[in-house]
Amino acid sequence: MKNIFQTLLERSRLIVILIFTIALMGIYTFLTIENREIPEIEVNVINITTPWPGADRADVETNITNVIEGDIFGIEGLESVSSVSQDDVSVVTLELTDDADPDQVENDINNLLGQVGGDLPENAAQSQVDSVSNAFPLISYIFQSENGDGLDGLRSQVEDLALDVTQMEGVNNVTVKGYDDQTVNINLDREALEEEQITPDEIIQEIDQSFTPVVLGTRVEDEQNIRLSFQDTAPLETFENIRVGEADTLLTDIAEIERVPDEREDIVEHMGEEAVSFTVFLSPGEDVPSTSEDVEAVVEQHTDQFDDNISISVISSERENVEDIFEGLYISLLIALIAVIIGTSLGLSFIGSAVVMTTVVLSILIGLIPVPWMGVDLNQISVIGLIIALGILVDDSIVVNDNIERRLVNGDSKSDAMYNGVREVAPSVIASTIAIVLAFSPLLLLSGANGEFIRALPSILITTIIVSTVLALVLVPALRYLAPVRKVPEDAGVxxxxxxxxxxxxxxxxxxxxxxxxxxxxxxxxxxxxxxxxxxxxxxxxxxxEADRSEVTVDIIYENGQTIEETHERANDVVDYLDETVDNLEGVTIFTGDGLPNLFGASLDQSGSHTAQLALYIDKEQMSASQVIDTYEEELREAFPEADIFMETIVQGPPEGAPVTLDLSNDDLGVLEADLETIRSTLEGEGAIVTSNLGRPVDTVTYSIDEEALEDAELSISQVKNELNLLGQGVPVQEIIVDDEQVQSNMKYADEFTLEDIEIIKFSGDQPETFPLEDFVSTDDTNQYQAIAHENGDRQVAMEVYNLEEERVEEIVDGLSHNLADSTGTVVGxxxxxxxxxxxxxxxxxxxxxxxxxxxxxxxxxxxxxxxxxxxxxxxxxxxxxxxxxxxxxxxxxxxxxxxxxxxxxxxxxxxxxxxxxxxxxxxxxxxxxxxxxxxxxxxxxxxxxxxxxxxxxxxxxxxxxxxxxxxxxxxxxxxxxxxxxxxxxxxxxxxxxxxxxxxxx
CATH class of the missing domain: 1.20.1640.10 (Multidrug efflux transporter AcrB transmembrane domain)
Incomplete structure (x- = not known):
């Protein structure tokens, strides 16, 4: 062993050069590794969305959700399956196990949907399978018109900008909020239809034929292929020229054709003025600063072409956050490095201190090389890991170096001092290093979001400590052997x-x-x-x-059923109240409808026309975000008791759940909903705020079909349903392109017609017969939930409870046991x-x-x-x-x-x-x-x-x-x-x- 060690000592220069060369790879890794604020947390969730326009929640559950869930549990790699069946759509959410291959699971799901597709309703849309991305907002802009002319004229430029940014490397997607979708309504005049003896089905058939593409192909002239093309008219003109029925009646004579705004999904207002938000999302595994700089450059190129009256504001920039955080962390890292120099110089000779310092720096650099392959990027946690590592890495080098100096003081020759100095402490150094590695390794097994959040810390420490031990046993004696100093003072160090x-x-x-x-x-x-x-x-x-940030978000949830315009108006009342009461409030952005585009760690699980989110910009020097919440949240709830209001700020960690959750399960939907209302009313009586994945019941008009009366009249159910569809939201007939925008056309009865005005026409015999629609349909005013939720195939309601401790909720639920059905299961968490x-x-x-x-x-x-x-x-x-x-x-x-x-x-x-x-x-x-x-x-x-x-x-x-x-x-x-x-x-x-x-x- 001594001969081998002696051989290595004689090649100390080569060893030093080799180690410094490897360290260059560490420098390259440090300069190229992705930077972000917090560790990237994988989201292993897949959604299966199946639209069925016009279907009731119960029909959606029976004919779509149950069919998909019936076979979905056979797919390997699923942790849990949940679903929500609501009017018009089924959404099945699959949570994958940590070791599952998302691509394989998604492939298995598509294969399964191909097999069960024939069992789904014919008029249901094709199921869409989407992996939920862990992309997060990179930068968010607000566009406003300074002269109040509105932003409609800017729409095409914003869409061009979104297209260019979406195609950039490192960008996952772009979200634009504040613009309305358009639709073309064909409002049928029911009286005109009866007079012309035209049915809605004839109109739909004629529209389909009018928009069928003309395929002319080619023809040969003088031994040459001549391409043939067809110049179609504009879609709106096509509608106006359609003729229907035996009398070739113009569609415009029996219907009004108008292009109108679709039901609005978002209203954005910034600093009291109408606005459009433009948010760019970063792809997983990408670098924040470099991608953000590229995006900002493209946005600047486009916005330079905007009209002078358009103002552009940045309300969130991840690059600025990362740069601010890393500036402080790098200063701390530099101070830690200086601290190591000072600490080692206290008790070691100058050359000993220099050797230890060199070994520590090289350990950090070389230890970074495998980090990207461990799924770790450069973030707050990994930089803190480097700082902690600096304090730990000196141990090996100090122990080895100190023992070498002790051997030199005791009179050993230079080579003997190197050998004996390393030999005496090597077992303890190696054993303690193995102990440290084994101590940090189990942290890599920590499950869930907490495990992913902290994984960078043990990863950095393990790699750097292993490298430190190797360098302490190899590089320290090599450097000391090459050092010209032969004698070490007995009392080395300051x-x-x-x-x-x-x-x-x-x-x-x-x-x-x-x-x-x-x-x-x-x-x-x-x-x-x-x-x-x-x-x-x-x-x-x-x-x-909480993070040291200047943003506080406010979730506002009203009763279901109100329009988005009313919600926006009431949200402005909340803003006015905040302007008067919050002294350090500097500005507000309102997102009515779907809410914030995942900014400031805020999102709405169940959004709609009855919800709004506010982003408050505060002066944190006067009052921190948490102080604002503690001071004003209850006051705000008291001032606006008609809404559920939640104030939150960004937390330095994985997203947190509700303070208390309560799951109810029962196969009988009526019993489940009744027990839900019993528990909800009791909890709210105790001062709690309660939400659920079913929302709240809404005023509902239930239509019931008298099938016996239909049979007597020899009419089909489909005829009645078609008439009801035309009275309601209408029937989608054709997607067209208008002004470079894809627009859905929709056929319905004009608004002045009601159930009492409609007659079903029966074409049999010589003369058509008419039957009043109201003879076959009865209505009932009720109050119903809009959704049915499942958890792992069973009907379940997930409730979230605020303002009460978990123990108190458990006491209340236990006390209500005699008021609940015996078959209802409850789980408090x-x-x-x-x-x-x-x-x-x-x-x-x-x-x-x-x-x-x-x-x-x-x-x-x-x-x-x-x-x-x-x-x-x-x-x-x-x-x-x-x-x-x-x-x-x-x-x-x-x-x-x-x-x-x-x-x-x-x-x-x-x-x-x-x-x-x-x-x-x-x-x-x-x-x-x-x-x-x-x-x-x-x-x-x-x-x-x-x-x-x-x-x-x-x-x-x-x-x-x-x-x-x-x-x-x-x-x-x-x-x-x-x-x-x-x-x-x-x-x-x-x-x-x-x-x-x-x-x-x-």
Whole structure:
């Protein structure tokens, strides 16, 4: 082994050149890796949408949803299946398992739909299969007309812009809100139809024939092929020239043809004026800054051609957010780098400090190389991982370098100092590195969005720590061997003499006292640590903190049934109220209808003409977003009790669910809806706000067909349904192109005609017979839900409850058990349950981590008892973490828990190097047990203190930077390492002495 090591030393220059060359790849990776604000979270969801125009929700459930769900469960890779059957459409949502192949699942679904397509209604549209993308908003513009002329003239330019941007690399799609779709209505004059003896079916047939393309092909003239073409008239002119019936009656004589706005889906208003929003969405896996710059350039080219009266505002820019965040993080990274330099120079020689610093930087760069292949990009979490890594990576290099310098001081030759310095600490360094890697690896298995959110942290730490260990054992001795310095001062470093005196004082004064009464020492440390754990009860809790942003969103949900124009008007009343009451409000954008285009982390699960979302722009220096919500949300609800109002802000983490969820299930739809109303009214009586995936019942006119009367008159149900369709929304007849826009044409009776005016014509015999439609149809005014929901094939209602704690909701539901049907199942959950599930999962993973660390150390020392001494330092670090959170009153959060888990791998190294030194001296009989323990303190105190100081200094900018997401992580690690390092220096010698006396008592 020594000969191999000597051979490597002689080739130190080649080794150094090779490592620096590999580091260039790391620099390239750093410069080219995708940048984003938060980690990309995969959305494994597929939607199957099947429109059936004119169908009732019950018919949709029976004839479409049930048919698809009947076979869908046979597809592999599905986690759950949910569906909503509502008037006109069925939507089946499939959630995939983490290990499923989305492309394969989608292919299987298409094959299945091909098989069951014949079982679906003939007049239902083809099912559309769409994967729900995890694309997020890159940049959002607002276009407005300054002179109030409106934005209709800008529509074609906006559509051209959307087309160009959508085709750009890195762009997933573009959403334009604020423009109305158009439709061509053919309003039939029922009296004119009867007079001309023309049926609607004849009109539809004639329209289809009039729009049938003319295929002329080619003809041969003088042995040449002559292409033939047909110049068609404009679609609207075609309608006007259509003739129907035996008398060739013009369509315009029996119907009014008009182009009208379709039912509006969105109304956008910015700063009190009409607006159009233009939002660009980033494709998964793309770089935010570079893609945004490209998009901004294209948008600028187009908007330069806009009229001078058009103003353009940016209301959201992910690039600006990323640049602001990364500027602060890179400053923290630079400070951490400087901290490592300062920390290492305190107790190492100049050349030793330079070697350690070089090794750390190269470890970071080389450790980045495999990161893109692990599905990790450069985001807040990964940069924080680099900062934490800086504090940890110095351990290996300091331990190896310090031991080499110690061997040089003791008089070893240069080559012997390199070999002995590495050989003595290599086992403990490798073992502790394996322990750290095994400690962080289980975090890669953390499930769900939380797991994807944090995955960058363990990924960065694992790769950089492995590289650090390799470089510490290879590069450090190579650089020290090439260094011209042959002698090392005994008291190296800025505070070298201080460290020497401190080591002597610790070894000669403190350690003898600890090992003289080891049991008492251990009990005292155990009591202090155990009591410290109780501080968690007095520590604030916040799972994910709010982001430091200037936007607050307001969801406004009114009763179903009102028009979008009325909703917009009432939303403006809310804005007026906010203008008068919120002192730090700087502006508002209103999105009525479908709501915000996923901006500011806000979206509406069930949007429509009765919903609106407001984006409030606040001065966060006067009052933060959370303070605005706490101050004004209840006040707003009291001022507008007719609406359900929710104020939210962006959270620094995965999207959160409702605070409380309540699922009801029952196969009997009537019973299920009745129980829903019972629970809803009771909860609302307790002050709760309740929403559900069924919405709320709406005023409904139910039409019932008298089939016996139809049979007596020898009429078909289809005749009645056709007449009702023409009285209602109408019958789609033809899609046409008008002004380069695709427009749907629709045929219906004119609005002045009602049920009482319509007669069914029966063509049989010599003379047609007429029957009043009202003889076969009765109406009933009811109040009904618009949807039927399923969960895994069973009818279920998903409710969301606000303003009540989960425990209180459980009490209320339990108390209502005698009022609910015995067949109705209830399940209460929510954020608290989700967080409990997370803590249970992380607790299991933490137990696995401790066992893995124990096994690694047990393998190194070939002992089942000795590793318990080292593992005890993990307990000390957890206690220290709670002390740090309590003293600083930093909330215990998701990232704080990650800090606790991280400590399990970090802190064992100090105890490992102490125990390893003692074991080596005990086994070679060079010292008795007391001397071995004392000398271990003298030899290892310096690297333990140096690594602790450098880690703490590296993390201080994060702990003091005010970032609510990462502050708990930094505080936990700093306090845990400090507490564990101090108490490990006390308890480790004591525990080893107890272990020695029990094992070698004879």
């Amino acid at each position: 505070f070298g003499k201080t460290f020497t005196r401190l080591s002597g004082w610790y070894a000669d004064k403190l350690v003898p006292k600890f090992i003289k009464r080891p049991v008492i020492t251990f009990i005292i440390v155990l009591i202090i640590s155990t009591l410290s754990l109780g501080l968690f009860r007095f520590t604030p809790f916040e799972f994910f903190p 929510g954020e608290a349950t989700d967080q409990t599930d997370f803590f249970v999962e992380i607790g299991v993973l933490f137990a696995v981590i401790v066992v893995l660390v124990y096994l690694v150390i047990a393998f190194e020392f070939n002992s089942l008892v000795l590793p318990l001494i080292i593992v005890f330092s993990i307990f000390l670090s957890i206690s220290g973490g709670f002390i740090g959170l309590f003293v600083t009153q930093t909330p215990l959060s998701f990232m704080g828990v990650m800090g606790m888990v991280s400590l399990a791998g970090i802190v064992v190294r100090n105890a490992v190097v102490l125990v390893d030194f003692i074991e080596a001296r005990r086994k070679d009989d060079s010292m008795d047990i007391n001397e071995a323990i004392i000398e271990s303190g003298r030899a290892r105190l310096r690297p333990i203190i140096l690594t602790t100081i450098t880690t703490i200094i590296a993390l201080l900018p994060i702990a003091l930077g005010g970032d609510a997401l990462f502050e708990p992580l930094a505080v936990t690690i700093i306090a845990g390492i400090a507490f564990s390092s101090i108490l490990s220096l006390i308890v480790t010698p004591s525990l080893y002495m107890i272990y020695y006396r029990l094992k070698y008592k004879n």
